[in-house]
């Protein structure tokens with residue numbers, strides 16, 4: 001049994017799982033998303049390059065990835081600090097910060113934010129999607145990648161002594177690339193050594209979550225201690241969703257607050273509304289999956305913050321929970337989704 005066993009590892013050290021309280025399992029507090037910049041339509045270049053202001057907020061809501069400025073969440077640390085204080089006032093306890101290598105993890109800032117706000121912050125180890133992998137990363141063996149991930153959890157990340165408490169979000173594309181496959185295998189090997197939680201960003205195809213799970217399983221990963229993120233933009237058919245759910249991972253609906261007409265990374269996708277997300281949660285609960293569901297907002301651009309007139313990190317607590325209660329999800333089931341499931345997932349074996 002390791003020193004981590006039975007504990008949750010935050011950026012301020014180990015805590016007892018009972019201290020976490022309500023937990024958003026997939027957020028970002030500081031990151032850059034330049035890797036996924038999506039060029040604006042030719043007629044939109046003016047608004048895309050203009051400074052963010054009131055009159056272009058609706059355009060930005062529809063085209064969040066076509067403004068370079070919007071992709072720099074790392075420039076909003078004062079606003080994020082305020083948001084975290086509001087999150088605490090709304091009854092929030094913990095945030096899992098999913099920024100991994102490739103999208104500018106800043107673990108020193110995470111520690112400062114945790115100290116200044118009292119929110120427990122759990123940082124993520126490992127690598128984001130292939131387009132962000134450096135040449136050096138691509139050349140690494142699975143063993144080398146495993147050692148780095150293990151070290152980020154046991155000794156500290158990015159040259160600090162601040163330790164990660166989860167592996168992920170581990171980025172995968174569709175189809176899954178060779179370099180991503182190595183990272184997935186390394187993730188499974190590191191998880192076997194550490195008994196730690198894992199969280200996955202699947203590619204934008206309904207087959208992607210299952211394909212990732214197969215790679216993790218073949219490498220010895222613990223699927224029961226793994227969160228599959230972004231299901232709300234990935235699996236739409238309820239039959240396929242149940243087939244995936246049977247594999248035993250946590251099922252994450254983490255884009256609460258995101259409502260846009262055209263999802264630029266996959267135009268086939270109709271991004272659901274928050275009402276539809278709640279319906280999907282109610283469906284999974286009715287099918288017996290209340291012990292597997294976790295939820296979040298996945299804030300990763302500036303315009304999702306309340307400073308820019310949007311939902312911030314407290315939308316689920318303030319608005320979505322009351323909605324869930326009117327749609328057949330009981331208070332006890334809400335508490336499982338917000339408290340018990342994240343706690344079980346985040347606790348080291």
Ligand SMILES: CC(=O)NCCS(=O)(=O)O
Pocket residue numbers: 201230233255265298300
């Ligand atoms: C930071 C991140 O990966 N967010 C997910 C964006 S996506 O459009 O749902 O893939």
